[in-house]
Amino acid sequence: MSLRTRDVLGGKAAIVGIGATEFSKDSGRTELKLAVEAVRAALDDAGLSPADVDGMVTFTMDTNPEITVAQAAGIGELSFFSRVHYGGGAACATIQQAALAVATGVAEFVVCYRAFNERSGRRFGSGVQRREPSAEGVALGWSLPFGLLTPASWVAMAAQRYLHTYGLTPDAFGPVAVTDRKYAATNPAAYFHGKPITLADHAASRWIVEPLRLLDCCQETDGGQALVVTSAERARDLPHPPAVIRAAAQGAGRAQEQMTSFYRDDLSGLPEMSVVAQQLWRTSGLAPSEVDVGILYDHFTPFVLMQLEEFGFCEPGEATGFVAEERLPLNTHGGQLGEAYLHGMNGVAEAVRQIRGTSVNQIPGAAHTLVTAGTGVPTSGLILGSDG
Secondary structure: OOOOOOOOOOOOEEEEEEEEOOOEOOOOOOHHHHHHHHHHHHHHHHOOOHHHOOEEEEEOOOOOOHHHHHHHHOOOOOOEEEEEOOHHHHHHHHHHHHHHHHHOOOOOOEEEEEEEEOOOOOOHHHOOOOOOOOHHHHHHHHOHHHOOOOHHHHHHHHHHHHHHHHOOOHHHHHHHHHHHHHHHOOOOOOOOOOOOOOHHHHHHOOEEEOOEEHHHEOOOOEEEEEEEEEEHHHHOOOOOOOEEEEEEEEEOOOOOOOOOOOOOOOOOOOHHHHHHHHHHHHHHOOOHHHOOEEEOOOOEHHHHHHHHHHOOOOOOOOHHHHHHOOOOOEOOOOHHHHOOOOOOHHHHHHHHHHHHOOOOOOOOOOOEEEEEOOOOOOEEEEEEEOOO
């Protein structure tokens, strides 16, 4: 998609199947088994068999190669397989890749998946460890020696600047955490099911890296999530109402690094998400007021506020009030703070449920959902809509 023109992908593909494992802190099984369980669940949900699949997409960070998952899940020949880089920024881009494949006839049914033992195995929150030398890693060399070793520390830099720019305190992040946990409390699949929090709980939680408190940081989760994408025409023959991909976009900003873009002109926003927002609005023809549900990537609460502002739901510095007033239903599954940290793929699944009308926290009449992927890195986003 050009940064200057509307693309022609919108409306040509749809998500027709969603499947997941349970979300836990110790799965007791391999990441490959988690991936296969999620893939099979998604195919069952779509009314398809493994033999129907001819394409697969995942993250570069996933330890489960497409051909290995295909073999273990009973999938045969593949005409399309792809991976997307930049951690959680890949979530919505996996769906975009699948949509491009089915829209052009390269594949008919594409499975997008992500699986990991992020709590019992490799914990991303522990920071950079044993990184192989690379051009990408050079940027980290300007930050790690000075103590910026973890994702929380990298985000804290931008969060502190955001608070300074708009004259806010760390309490500004509280409404995001409270909103996520409110929805998680009524979601049986969520790790924090039955455990809402208050603004006072948020303010009392311990510091991780100022200005981030414990309740500003997402969970660590073991689990898997998969989704099935096919053409909009083929989707109409399957069991569930399709979640049509009205727009899909990727974005990287100027002077973009992976989580350490500290030398940009402004640290109080997310230029990469602005690129995504412009493309999604242009292609879908929608405006912020026409979005019924927002599923915004929430590995850290400050970046949810910045995303709302980049998408034009409110003015810069006003997002904490926007969330507190519940002007847009946000992360109705509980988000990564409340349901599970699956690198954003569980958020895509929730957006599909809202379009189907099957979410446990269903928003009446939800016709358009906005989904975003990881922030602070090159990222991606989707607008899903009903078929009609």
